[in-house]
Amino acid sequence: MDQQLNPRDLKYFRSLKWTLQTWKPTPALIEKKGANARPYIGQGYDPVFFDLVEDGWRHDHCEVCFVKLCDNPETCQTEGYTADRQWLCRECYEQNVAVSSRLRS
Known part of the structure; x- marks a missing residue:
């Protein structure tokens, strides 16, 4: 490199x-309508718009x-x-x- x-x-x-x-994969918040994801580090979120996926950060x-x-x-x-x-x-x-x-x- x-x-x-x-x-x-x-x-x-x-x-x-x-x-x-x-x-290793870590938890992530995955948007229900869309392909956006962000690492979950304990922040609040609205479950209407996001799913918490245990190994979602790939x-x-x-x-x-x-x-x-x-x-x-x-x-x-x-x-x-x-x-x-x-x-x-x-x-x-x-x-x-x-x-x-x-x-x-």
């Missing part, structure tokens, strides 16, 4: 505590290169680094956050 973050984004991403995790994207992360190894990367509900693929984490952290030491 070889995507480099701008200095402002790099500073922000370096400030987060990243954890390597296997990606993928995320790397914040840098937009590669897809999901639980299907045939179509996605299945693990990456996560912090504050954001994801980085391993390559972008290593090229940006981990490299920058090693340079600071």
